[in-house]
Amino acid sequence: MPAYEAVIGLETHIQLNTSSKIFCPCKADSWNDPPNTNICPVCTGLPGVLPVLNQAAVEKAILLATAMHAEVQPVSYFDRKNYFYPDLPKGYQISQYDMPIARGGYLDLPMPDGSLRRVSILKLHLEEDAGKTRNDAGRRLIDFNRCGVPLVEMVTGPDLRSADEAAQYLIRLRQLLRWLGVSEADMEKGHLRCDANVSIRPTGADYLNPKTEIKNVNSIVAVRDAILTEIERQTREVEAGRRIEAWTLEWDEDAGVLRKMRSKETEADYRYFREPDLLPLRVDEAWRQRLLAEFPELPLERRQRFVEQYGLPEYDADILTGERSLSEYFEAAVRSYAGDPKRVSNWLMNDVLRMINELAIPAGELRLTPAYLAEIIKLVDSGAVNTSTGKALLEKVQSSGKAPEAIVQVEGLARVSDQDAIQAACAQVLAENPEQVASYRAGKVTLIGWFVGQVMRKMRGKADPQLARAALEALLKE
């Protein structure tokens, strides 16, 4: 029995986060808005209206294309894709067909073994979204709010080899979209939609077998599950000597099964032709240069630089570049701190990241600024506060927005290294706990940690633990 490998290509629809729609001034984002509240004559296809291209959508598409290393075309065209559906008010979708805004390109995926999988991009094109249809007790209700929301459709080559790789592609794509600020990239809200083309072949073969297309997958987990299920199904079919037919399948997430939507042979002829209501889309060099002047370093590049420039482990670098704001926060903190970057990384990854996740805000919006974080680490380094006070300071700064130094002053948090005060506290602890003292003296020396803890508690964490320990040991020897 031969081993099989999967051949997977993904077609993604990316909702651009422009403030207005692609061909009219209506608000683009209708999340939680009542149906048919962000509509106008243009996006509802009234007689006589005309589309006017939103330059912001073009600019976001150019940013994305550049990040995918795709070639932005100096001239591209819009076409009409003609079909009837109630939520497609003009009876055609304005899209790009044979002359899209960008061609070629790739996205590199870091693999667990440290290698990179290069996924080729065939093309990117701009188009408008359709509305939503809801069936309600035998009636069809249509919400036109989504009509005309700008989308980029991006198609990969058949370069992915497993469900995990497909999931990895979506994770990296989502990271990139947010990094560039071109899409909210929330799959649950439909900002990032994915259809998967799946086929299998004997491992090592170089031909392509008929593929099926899986539609309606709304999360990265669902994409992985659906592809896994389909690979298993195709393997069973092939082993049983049956042919794979070019079906379109729909993923039922609740039931965890794929359902056949239609056979590919019945696919419609969309009668594409150039959209006469729009001019050719020209992206001249000056515009492109202006737009790309502030093009950011991309996640993988930054990750690599963090390893090289700051001597961070791959693991740290990967997490710190997971999100653009976090990576910028890290660099700002390192600059302010002017010490070992790994020390900043530790503080960030252990404590600040948890805070960010709990608050669900980007790192850049913390009241605990990178400079404050650096100041706290320096306070700990210098012994002015102990580590636990340092950690407590993170929360205090975040909740008050005050400078760490000021909080230390006002709250009297500075570490107490006054020998007499520590001596007194230690004596008091020993006097209060005669049983423990007895067992220590009987040989249970590990109790020293417990004694130190008691002293710290008594001194509200301000004691220098080293001094406290020495004082306790001296007193216990007496």
Added chain:
Amino acid sequence: MQLCDLPAYQLVEMIKRRQVSAVEVLESTLQRIQAVDGLPGSLAAEGGALETDKVHAFITLTAERARRQAEQVDEAIRAGEDPGPLAGVPFTVKDIFCVRDTPSTAGSRILANFVAPYTATPVARMEAAGGVMLGKVNLDEFTYGSSSESSAFQPSPRNPWDTSRVPGGSSGGCTAAVAAGEGPLSLGTDTAGSIRQPAAFCGVVGMKPTYGRVSRYGLIAFGSSLDCPGPVAHQVRDAALMLQAIAGRDPRDATAANIPVEDYLARLEEEVRGLRIGLSPDYFRITYPDPQGEGFRQEPLPAAISDAVMRAAGRLAELGADIVEDVPMPHTRFGIPAYFVISRVEAASNLHRYDGVKYGYRTPDYVDDLNEMYRRTRAQGFGPQPKLRILMGMYVSAAQYSQQYYTLALRVRTLIRGDFEAAFDPAGRYRLHALLTPTTPTTAFPIGDVYGDSVLMQYADQLTVPANHAGIPGISLPAGFDEAGLPIGVQLLGPDFSEALLLRLGRAFEMVTAEDAWRQRQPPVLNGVRG
């Protein structure tokens, strides 16, 4: 002479000088409509048979709306304000433009109940200039025709020069209204000749501007890459006045040109000495596909039409224009076949939105299947002309035929444009400022004569459609009458954005022929009405 027979520019002067009020002008025009128009077009009536001597230009007369506008103009003038360059001029609008809160039907059952929630840019601009909109006039259904007979709203408009004949089309309601004094200006559209051909048939001035000179926003689309809104008027000066008001960029139409609008009136009466006017043999014959066999049949134009063009050339030569003969325009004959393909592909797609879902007609039959709802709605809502265009448009844009037809037609279009570029090239052999041609191969034909043969009907546009393919401007001017007393039009075509020059040539021709006997005729429909 009644107020409604005066040209727009004179009315504006009189109204601004308070010699007459906008309301008086409006009432005169409404009386004329009352006297000559007869029943408006409607879905029900076949009553046109009873009123064979009426014009039937209107579908919707909005008299009260017009009164309010006229009163506002008069108030503004009393308050010492300037109501604009069209102050108090009544005008009609082809019912293919959306006008807020008025029925905007496209002459089709499928939009019979559609009341537009917004106003088309050119209409809005005329109103902003002080114009008074009288209402919506009849047309071929969705502008698909050259006789205005295909409207779902019957009776269809008649030719004021002979009410047994068509006014031409598809802007037949516009040209019939202007010819009969039902408003001195009308807003039409020209996709293959739909302003110029009916203007020629009705003895009025009609201009198709350069593609993109006038915004298409609010124009219910036919062939989006060909459609041009433009003026219909009695006189060239009025056409210039109206074009001035409607031309210019529009943030709502990406295909509207950003080029500044010239002053069409400033140099209107400058001399035309030294301008080079071309004549092309390719515009003096008509080429039909031979329905019997292979290939094409060529026929010369009727002598009355050729003679009128040659006479016009002679009169322009008297004024010092250089007449350049034998300018080759070899691709003229392919204009109609290429138009058949391009316009129908665009039309079929533009008609997709009429699906019974959002607005307009929906089948009253009970259906529980979506596709059946589409089928019945469209089968019942569209007349034969849209159906023919949908069928052919779907066919020639199908994936397996589109190279063979659509792509080829686009190439032909480029060749036609090339003919004009060569003729107008300032460094070329001909260096023309304009080409002088007949507007139409025939004068107005009898109602029912051609209707039904949609191929033959299309050939009424053979001499006008090349300008639509090329995107260049053209103007049709009255130039005499044939033996039957029917108006003949001549056409001037010029390079992109040469409207000012075409208007100047037109005005020169108008002035040099002002005292000609034919200029003094009036449409028989006005006999006994005009007083």
